[in-house]
Amino acid sequence: MSDYTVAAALRSAAALVVIEAPGGCGKTHQGSHYASDAAAASENRVLILTHTHAACDVFAKRTIASQSKVEIRTIDSLIGQIASAYHATLGLPADVAIWCRTNNDGYQEVAIKVAYLLEKSR
DSSP states (O other): OOHHHHHHHHTSSOSOOOOOOOTTSSHHHHHHHHHHHHHHHOSSOEEEEESSHHHHHHHHHHTGGGGGGEEEEEHHHHHHHHHHHTTTTTTOOSOHHHHHHHSTTHHHHHHHHHHHHHHHOO
């Protein structure tokens, strides 16, 4: 996947675009340009989900002009936020983070519960 194909995929009319490619293919570079453009063109906030905190940092630096309209998170932090908000519904204690750290496969179990909640709820 080249820098050009990443840019084209992000700007396509597709309802969902998933880009999986090795480092150096332009994912973060094109993604940050796209997020800045989307934030400027919309009254809504733009959510950027990444796998790593390093990628969050890069996106934050490259979208600084749109900072008030861009939310940048890791996928894990979004899962944690949803789990904390709906902990009772998910059968989890109020402090989900401590529960995850003190249970074997706690993070994986929370991710599965949140995925199920999102699949089954409107």
